[in-house]
Amino acid sequence: MPGTNPLYKAFETELRVRPDDIDMFQHVHNSKYFDYVLAARYDQMELNYGMSMERFMENGYGWVVKAVHINFKRALMLGDYFTVKTGINEIDDRGCRVKFIITNKSNNKVSADGWFDFVMIDINTGKSVLIPDDIMEHYMI
Amino acid sequence: MPGTNPLYKAFETELRVRPDDIDMFQHVHNSKYFDYVLAARYDQMELNYGMSMERFMENGYGWVVKAVHINFKRALMLGDYFTVKTGINEIDDRGCRVKFIITNKSNNKVSADGWFDFVMIDINTGKSVLIPDDIMEHYMI
Amino acid sequence: MPGTNPLYKAFETELRVRPDDIDMFQHVHNSKYFDYVLAARYDQMELNYGMSMERFMENGYGWVVKAVHINFKRALMLGDYFTVKTGINEIDDRGCRVKFIITNKSNNKVSADGWFDFVMIDINTGKSVLIPDDIMEHYMI
Amino acid sequence: MPGTNPLYKAFETELRVRPDDIDMFQHVHNSKYFDYVLAARYDQMELNYGMSMERFMENGYGWVVKAVHINFKRALMLGDYFTVKTGINEIDDRGCRVKFIITNKSNNKVSADGWFDFVMIDINTGKSVLIPDDIMEHYMI
Numbered sequence: 001m002p003g004t005n006p007l008y009k010a011f012e013t014e015l016r017v018r019p020d021d022i023d024m025f026q027h028v029h030n031s032k033y034f035d036y037v038l039a040a041r042y043d044q045m046e047l048n049y050g051m052s053m054e055r056f057m058e059n060g061y062g063w064v065v066k067a068v069h070i071n072f073k074r075a076l077m078l079g080d081y082f083t084v085k086t087g088i089n090e091i092d093d094r095g096c097r098v099k100f101i102i103t104n105k106s107n108n109k110v111s112a113d114g115w116f117d118f119v120m121i122d123i124n125t126g127k128s129v130l131i132p133d134d135i136m137e138h139y140m141i
Numbered sequence: 142m143p144g145t146n147p148l149y150k151a152f153e154t155e156l157r158v159r160p161d162d163i164d165m166f167q168h169v170h171n172s173k174y175f176d177y178v179l180a181a182r183y184d185q186m187e188l189n190y191g192m193s194m195e196r197f198m199e200n201g202y203g204w205v206v207k208a209v210h211i212n213f214k215r216a217l218m219l220g221d222y223f224t225v226k227t228g229i230n231e232i233d234d235r236g237c238r239v240k241f242i243i244t245n246k247s248n249n250k251v252s253a254d255g256w257f258d259f260v261m262i263d264i265n266t267g268k269s270v271l272i273p274d275d276i277m278e279h280y281m282i
Numbered sequence: 283m284p285g286t287n288p289l290y291k292a293f294e295t296e297l298r299v300r301p302d303d304i305d306m307f308q309h310v311h312n313s314k315y316f317d318y319v320l321a322a323r324y325d326q327m328e329l330n331y332g333m334s335m336e337r338f339m340e341n342g343y344g345w346v347v348k349a350v351h352i353n354f355k356r357a358l359m360l361g362d363y364f365t366v367k368t369g370i371n372e373i374d375d376r377g378c379r380v381k382f383i384i385t386n387k388s389n390n391k392v393s394a395d396g397w398f399d400f401v402m403i404d405i406n407t408g409k410s411v412l413i414p415d416d417i418m419e420h421y422m423i
Numbered sequence: 424m425p426g427t428n429p430l431y432k433a434f435e436t437e438l439r440v441r442p443d444d445i446d447m448f449q450h451v452h453n454s455k456y457f458d459y460v461l462a463a464r465y466d467q468m469e470l471n472y473g474m475s476m477e478r479f480m481e482n483g484y485g486w487v488v489k490a491v492h493i494n495f496k497r498a499l500m501l502g503d504y505f506t507v508k509t510g511i512n513e514i515d516d517r518g519c520r521v522k523f524i525i526t527n528k529s530n531n532k533v534s535a536d537g538w539f540d541f542v543m544i545d546i547n548t549g550k551s552v553l554i555p556d557d558i559m560e561h562y563m564i
Contacts, residue, residue, distance in 0.1 A: 018176060018179075018180045019176070019179050019180055019183050019194070019305075019306070020176035020179060020180070020305070020311060020313065022305060022306040023301075023302070023304060023305070023306070024301070024304040024305070024306075024308050024360065024480075025485055025487065025546070025549075026306050027549075029302060030457060030461075030487075030488045030491065031302065031454040031455070031457040031458050031461075032454070034453060034454040034457065035159060035160070035161035035454050038159075038160050038161065038453075038454075039159045039160055039161070042160050042219075042220070046220070052220065053160070053219065053220075054218075054219055054220060057447075062448055064448065064453075064495075064498075065453045065495055066494070066495055067492070067493065067494045067495065068453065068491070068492070068493050068495075069490070069491070069492045070490065070491050071489070071490045072487075072488055072489055072490065072491075075487075075549070077195075078183075078194065078195055078306065079183070079187070079193065079194075079195060121448075123448070126448075126450075126498070160446075160447070161446070161452060161454065163446060163447040164442075164443070164445060164446070164447070165339075165442070165445040165446070165447075165449050165501065166344055166346065166405070166408075167447050168408075170443060171316060171320075171346075171347045171350070172313040172314070172316040172317050172320075172443065173313070175312060175313040175316065176313050179312075179313075198306075203307055205307065205312075205354070205357075206312045206354055207353070207354055208351070208352065208353045208354065209312065209350070209351070209352050209354075210349070210350070210351045211349065211350050212348070212349045213346075213347055213348055213349065213350075216346075216408070219447065264307070267307075267309075267357070300458060300461075300462045301458070301461050301462055301465050301476070302458035302461065302462070317441060317442070317443035320441075320442050320443060321441045321442055321443070324442050324501075324502070328502070334502065335442070335501065335502075336500075336501055336502060359477075360465075360476065360477055361465070361469070361475065361476075361477060
């Protein structure tokens with residue numbers, strides 16, 4: 001994946017457009033691409049990084065988004081199946097930048113790409129915290 | 142499925158909770174159950190009734206909801222897999238009542254049930270229309 | 283409002299359709315009517331019943347929906363202003379039934395009506411609780 | 424507004440957080456900020472640029488988003504009132520870059536800022552088109 005740091009693995013999740021994702025232009029509403037990346041990332045936390053968001057939250061932690069950049073290339077449509085490939089680009093003790101590519105399975109073309117900056121927070125205070133070593137290990141793959 | 146008319150078949154679709162479906166109470170937001178039934182129904186139009194919503198719309202038709210009734214029994218949570226079973230209860234030349242049961246796969250318990258009343262519309266006028274015989278046939282199974 | 287119990291007052295909130303509420307049929311998506319009633323009800327908790335949802339939640343309580351019934355009469359469109367009138371129909375020490383009417387301000391016609399059954403929960407356990415007397419008083423108006 | 428082109432005016436729309444905008448972290452879900460900017464922009468098309476999105480669409484045109492960049496600074500919470508200030512930064516015959524700042528009215532602090540790249544499309548083909556002169560005039564203010 002262009003722009004992904006070769007130090008870190010990339011993972012892929014397959015999802016499908018839901019009817020409630022479609023907007024007045026009869027394609028997927030722009031803000032839903034954001035939600036698709038989030039859904040893929042949660043899935044990959046559980047399956048690929050070995051630490052689900054549910055477990056994160058039980059431990060009092062959460063990941064929140066500090067910045068996002070999305071390029072919309074070819075709109076997804078009703079019923080489309082697509083993949084969301086994500087990979088860490090940079091990580092430090094506060095957070096990480098995750099790159100993504102959304103690909104439409106019907107034509108294998110890129111639908112959208114971009115990146116998210118995540119920071120780890122204490123879920124009770126809402127403040128950002130240093131990523132503990134034992135959690136960091138999950139992401140150093 | 143209780144309340145389903147034995148004259149008509151029931152069909153089942155498996156879906157998964159997306160993170161953007163979760164609300165401030167940390168369970169699936171009530172209005173999303175509505176969207177889950179819709180997603181299942183679109184899936185079943187394509188796979189089970191042999192006429193996708195996309196094809197419907199290309200022919201100038203749409204299904205719109207006239208009334209809905211939902212009983213919320215046990216909340217779905219982040220990451221849950223669930224099934225949406227639906228079946229026609231009554232149908233006439235204007236529309237149909239579809240019953241549904243949403244079941245959480247993690248414990249096999251009913252999460253929500255209820256029904257939708259759909260009517261067929263001309264997508265250009267937005268007015269309800271008589272269901273043509275060739276379309277009605279798709280539902281008489 | 284038809285069906286509202288004359289023992290209890292009805293309140294009205296004005297809202298406006300947001301672009302992200304519009305679906306592929308170019309009218310407000312059905313599940314958004316649910317969210318409109320919720321928004322109105324939260325507004326009225328604060329302004330009319332003197333106890334905001336935020337304060338409820340700080341005290342460890344929440345209102346959750348047990349059942350909903352909506353009749354869709356005339357679709358709201360992009361940019362429409364509308365009112366949501368709600369009133370308690372029945373209340374006991376577990377919860378209440380709230381009736382609602384959504385009226386389009388552009389033509390003063392009913393867009394949707396129906397009712398919600400709410401129960402009070404302990405926000406930490408997620409279980410339903412008896413409504414304390416001091417909270418009940420807020421609703422006996 | 425930092426980064427706005429002084430050649431073009433900036434406009435402001437006041438909105439309020441809806442309960443269905445809140446996510447599992449009990450603040451406004453990230454993708455909703457996108458929808459808030461869109462809602463403000465539609466409002467300003469009508470009130471400030473003298474050409475509503477509805478009129479655009481009746482004429483066979485639409486605006487679609489090609490890229491978006493959002494910095495999340497301080498989360499909006501349940502019930503918050505906020506303003507969305509937007510202004511054109513650059514415009515050519517294909518589209519424009521719009522900058523925005525979302526400010527929380529309760530403390531007058533910036534909640535999020537960033538920009539959107541819009542292109543004009545023919546709503547029937549979904550393809551980008553040159554902005555006609557008579558439409559361009561609406562934006563040269």
